[in-house]
Amino acid sequence: MPVATAPTDDLDRLRDLTERYARYSRAAGGLSLVVGGVLMFGAFVAGATLPLDQGMRVALACLPAVWLLAKELLRRGYYQRDGLALQQVSPKLKRQRRWMVVYLAAMSALIIGGVLHMAGLVMPPPGVAVYLLLVAALPFAAMRWFWSVGDFLVGVLLFCQAAVVSAGGAYGGAWLLYAAGCAGIAILVGVREHREYLALRAQMAGAAE
């Protein structure tokens, strides 16, 4: 017996498939959240437990760039391999992001202002200059790449740790629990999103047959 469907059901399915695929251009990170969570927690563990020589500090300072690169590569080469479909941003998400970016920009300005005020007009040492650069870059990175709560959790902590180790410090062991919690959330969400993507691909492959 044929199943009765409304005439617009197929159109709804096509639109839904596009929306789900398009999420991986912005809000859904999938494996990039897993990579970010692992890198961020690794950076905090290393900062709290390992001796931080120059090489290690440079490596930790580069982690935000590594994560953002992985994010872009995964999006272009894996999640959106059939071509770009840019997610529509709801007014709610737009508002949330705007406030988050404004907050980060204000914090960055405050920190940079404070450091420059304390340093006076003297040129800061290279480590502090990198610290200031990373702090200044955070709101711009957020504006371009942070679309979900997971992105903000991972991104902000990764940038903070990178900035602090560049200036010669490191977050202590007390931060490990918080970092583990944030990394855990990001990894769980990332795995769930990745599984949803695999189901979407199976559906797209089925539709193409």
Place this chain on the structure above:
Amino acid sequence: MKQETQAAVDGVLAVDRLVHEPARLAILTVLSGAEQVEFGFLETVCRLSKGNLSSHLSKLEAAGLVRIEKTYRGRKPLTLAAITEDGRAALSGYRQQLAALVGGLPER
């Protein structure tokens, strides 16, 4: 012709023919689910050849239902399409017409 039959015929004839064509309907539906879509994605999802897709997109663009942007990604040409407000309105109107027309049919 009876008035009732005349109204039914008018209803069928009033369907937006530009949107009614299956390939264009699929293109508009896909575009309505995203802010902007690359040509390659439309090709895959709508299962249309490059030439076919290009021809339908041109018709939709000429009618003001979609906006086409030609750019480059590195050295590779990149064509992006997006639905316009008029396109959304046309798609929504067509869906309402379709639902009204077919809604009264008995299940086979």
